[in-house]
Amino acid sequence: MHVTAVPETVQPRHLIVTVYGLYARETGGWMSVARIISLLADLNVDEPAVRSSISRLKRRGMLEPVRKSVAGYQLSTEAEAILREGDHRIFQRDRATLADGWLLAVFSVPESERYKRHLLRTQLTRLGFGTTTPGVWIAPANLRDTTEDMLRRLDLARYADLFHSDHLAFGDLRTKIRLWWDLDQLERLYEDFVRAHSRRRPRTDREAFADYVRLLTDWRRLPYLDPGLPKEVLPPRWIGIRAADTFFTLQAQLAERAKRHAVMTS
Incomplete structure (x- = not known):
C-alpha cells in the first residue's frame, strides 16, 4: 500500500470533525453553529470557511441540521460509528506482535457491482491494510474486530472472507513488509509530525x-496508514514509536486545558 503525503495546510472540515469528536459527543453529538464558528476562530479559520466546511460535511452525511432554539448540527449515526472506530485506533498505544499473527482479507465482487469493489478497497486501505497480491490484503490480526465491524456496517461482509494466518515461508518478512506497506513514506510523515509538534509550549x-486540536487532527490519519506493525519487522529506531511518544506526551499535557477552554466557549 502506497500513501500520499498530506499537504501541510489542514482542511477546516478535518478540524471540525476533530472538534466534534472531542467535545460534542459528551453532550449528545450536537453543537450550535455559533459555537463551531467561535472554536474554529481559535484555530484561525474564518466564518465563511467554517460554513462552507459544515455544508460539505452535511453533503457527505457526517452532519445533520438540528435546531435547538438556535441553529446547530448533529453528528450522523454513520459519523458516530466512524468516530467510535477511530477512538480505538487513535488512542491505542500498543503495537501488534508477530505472535498475534496476520489477518488476510480476500474478496470477490461481481463485475455488475464494481462500486462495491471500489468501496471495499477504499475501506481496507483506510484501515491500514497492505496488499500482498491483487485481491489479497494483509494487516496485523488485532484489526479483526474493527475489520468485521466495518464489513457489516457497510453491508460488504458477503463479498469478503477473513483468515487468521502466520508467515511460515519463504523470504525475509522485513523485506516483504516494505513491499506491502510504503515504510519510507510513512517515515517521512512521522518525521513531519514530530517536527511540527515537538516544540509546542502553549501559555x-x-x-x-x-495546539491539541491540530495535534489530534494531524495524528489521527497516521494510525491508519501504519496499522501498528510489529516492532520485529520494522527498521531499527523506527520513528513511528517516537512519534507516538510525542503524541501521547502532548495529549497528557494539553487535553484537560483544551477541554476547559472548549467548555467555556459557547
Missing part, C-alpha cells in the same frame, strides 16, 4: 486548545 488554555 494559555486557548493556545492549548488550538
Whole structure:
C-alpha cells in the first residue's frame, strides 16, 4: 500500500470533525453553529470557511441540521460509528506482535457491482491494510474486530472472507513488509509530525486548545496508514514509536486545558 503525503495546510472540515469528536459527543453529538464558528476562530479559520466546511460535511452525511432554539448540527449515526472506530485506533498505544499473527482479507465482487469493489478497497486501505497480491490484503490480526465491524456496517461482509494466518515461508518478512506497506513514506510523515509538534509550549488554555486540536487532527490519519506493525519487522529506531511518544506526551499535557477552554466557549 502506497500513501500520499498530506499537504501541510489542514482542511477546516478535518478540524471540525476533530472538534466534534472531542467535545460534542459528551453532550449528545450536537453543537450550535455559533459555537463551531467561535472554536474554529481559535484555530484561525474564518466564518465563511467554517460554513462552507459544515455544508460539505452535511453533503457527505457526517452532519445533520438540528435546531435547538438556535441553529446547530448533529453528528450522523454513520459519523458516530466512524468516530467510535477511530477512538480505538487513535488512542491505542500498543503495537501488534508477530505472535498475534496476520489477518488476510480476500474478496470477490461481481463485475455488475464494481462500486462495491471500489468501496471495499477504499475501506481496507483506510484501515491500514497492505496488499500482498491483487485481491489479497494483509494487516496485523488485532484489526479483526474493527475489520468485521466495518464489513457489516457497510453491508460488504458477503463479498469478503477473513483468515487468521502466520508467515511460515519463504523470504525475509522485513523485506516483504516494505513491499506491502510504503515504510519510507510513512517515515517521512512521522518525521513531519514530530517536527511540527515537538516544540509546542502553549501559555494559555486557548493556545492549548488550538495546539491539541491540530495535534489530534494531524495524528489521527497516521494510525491508519501504519496499522501498528510489529516492532520485529520494522527498521531499527523506527520513528513511528517516537512519534507516538510525542503524541501521547502532548495529549497528557494539553487535553484537560483544551477541554476547559472548549467548555467555556459557547
